[in-house]
Amino acid sequence: MITVAELKAKSERKFRDFLKFKIDSFFSEKTACHSEAISKSLEYFPLEIRSDKGKTSDNLLAREKDFLPLIQNSKGKKGKGYSLVFEQKRMRNNGTQSQLSRILFETEEDFLSFIEKKSETKRLTQALTVLFKNFCSSANNSDFLGAWAYANLSYLTEFYDEKDFWENICLCVKWLLENPVSNLYIREIPLGVHTKFIENNKALILSLLTCLKNDDQEEVKVSDFEKYCGLKEKPSFVRLRSLDKSIALKLGELSLSEASVPLEDFEHFDNPCILKNVQKIFIIENEMVYLTFPSVENSLCIWGHGFSVTSLKNCSWLKNYSLFYFGDIDEHGFLILSDFRKYFPETKSFCMDKKTLDTFDSFRAEGKSLAGEGIPENLTGEEKALFAELRADKGRNRLEQERISMEYLKERLEI
Numbered sequence: 001m002i003t004v005a006e007l008k009a010k011s012e013r014k015f016r017d018f019l020k021f022k023i024d025s026f027f028s029e030k031t032a033c034h035s036e037a038i039s040k041s042l043e044y045f046p047l048e049i050r051s052d053k054g055k056t057s058d059n060l061l062a063r064e065k066d067f068l069p070l071i072q073n074s075k076g077k078k079g080k081g082y083s084l085v086f087e088q089k090r091m092r093n094n095g096t097q098s099q100l101s102r103i104l105f106e107t108e109e110d111f112l113s114f115i116e117k118k119s120e121t122k123r124l125t126q127a128l129t130v131l132f133k134n135f136c137s138s139a140n141n142s143d144f145l146g147a148w149a150y151a152n153l154s155y156l157t158e159f160y161d162e163k164d165f166w167e168n169i170c171l172c173v174k175w176l177l178e179n180p181v182s183n184l185y186i187r188e189i190p191l192g193v194h195t196k197f198i199e200n201n202k203a204l205i206l207s208l209l210t211c212l213k214n215d216d217q218e219e220v221k222v223s224d225f226e227k228y229c230g231l232k233e234k235p236s237f238v239r240l241r242s243l244d245k246s247i248a249l250k251l252g253e254l255s256l257s258e259a260s261v262p263l264e265d266f267e268h269f270d271n272p273c274i275l276k277n278v279q280k281i282f283i284i285e286n287e288m289v290y291l292t293f294p295s296v297e298n299s300l301c302i303w304g305h306g307f308s309v310t311s312l313k314n315c316s317w318l319k320n321y322s323l324f325y326f327g328d329i330d331e332h333g334f335l336i337l338s339d340f341r342k343y344f345p346e347t348k349s350f351c352m353d354k355k356t357l358d359t360f361d362s363f364r365a366e367g368k369s370l371a372g373e374g375i376p377e378n379l380t381g382e383e384k385a386l387f388a389e390l391r392a393d394k395g396r397n398r399l400e401q402e403r404i405s406m407e408y409l410k411e412r413l414e415i
Helices: 004-012 015-031 034-041 060-072 108-115 118-135 139-151 153-157 165-178 195-200 202-212 222-228 287-292 306-314 316-320 331-341 354-359 381-392 406-412
Strands: 047-049 083-091 095-105 237-242 249-251 254-256 258-262 280-284 299-303 322-326
Touching: 004 047, 004 060, 004 108, 015 118, 015 139, 015 153, 095 108, 108 118, 118 139, 118 153, 118 165, 139 153, 139 202, 165 195, 165 202, 195 202, 202 222, 237 249, 237 287, 287 299, 306 331, 322 331, 331 381, 354 381, 354 406
Parallel strands: 280 299, 280 322
Antiparallel strands: 047 095, 083 095, 237 258, 237 299, 249 254
């Protein structure tokens, strides 16, 4: 015998399909004749929930005990919810008995009351009403929006604290459609919504925007929101410091030992007044190692910041100097080195070798492995051999560069 809890679980699994039915009904009512929409709305109910769970006992008292919770929570007792349909069936030992044959929800009200989803359904209808009013001036848009609603039920049924939430979403989407290349920061968009509203709802705005533009490209990542919408992106900065006291980073009238430079400016940084005595540039993965890297004559160092180092790909002036990459001795460290060499093939690795790994063998630990079986292509023969050694020893395939002592670094730098 099915329990009330099991019946509720089964009914809740029908809710997603019911929402899709509501979307169909909504657009039918808006785009077709009203009588057709009313006729269609009657098709979903009565909704039957299968109850064929196990065998019913022939024992009359046992059967009554099994049925009692189901009957007490039914529409017959509570005035709403599921209805129980019985049929007469001849039992082996007790003559003719009433047997549960069907469990039905006769109306939408009954169904939603039982699964406690009235609020979600109401929010769906309210959201669709606002979206239709703002974007469905043509049947074509109606088709796109209907498909979008099917795929985004969670957005449409969510509770939002913001007043006029969907009106404001439409306001933002409309503005972005009408201003595809504004080159403004989000905060500069001239709308009556605060900056955080757009920031907090990027995924939803982007989803609607790509739908309405009928953009069939690959799904746009939220991290690319500004780029896709033609907005100004937050600038990336490159941090660099002098490793030679005689070399100062001259920015205007300032002479600095360390500076953060916008990437777009750093791409044109090859200024002889700043770099005239520089011969070597060290790109260092870890921030603290970058900050404490020993002094080296005629040298600078740049904080590579992991995989972010490839953002330097357009800084072609770097090729005029001897480049050294210093990262963790692990699979990801060698992948970053390989990626960097795509743009700067003459780059040498620093302290990413067998000697360093053996010297600090006791500090080796378990690290993450790369997917697949391949070896990064832009490595030397020795580096590929070391990569293979790390991959073969899963429990000890990582030596963080912070574990390498300052004394050892100075020794390798021949200071």
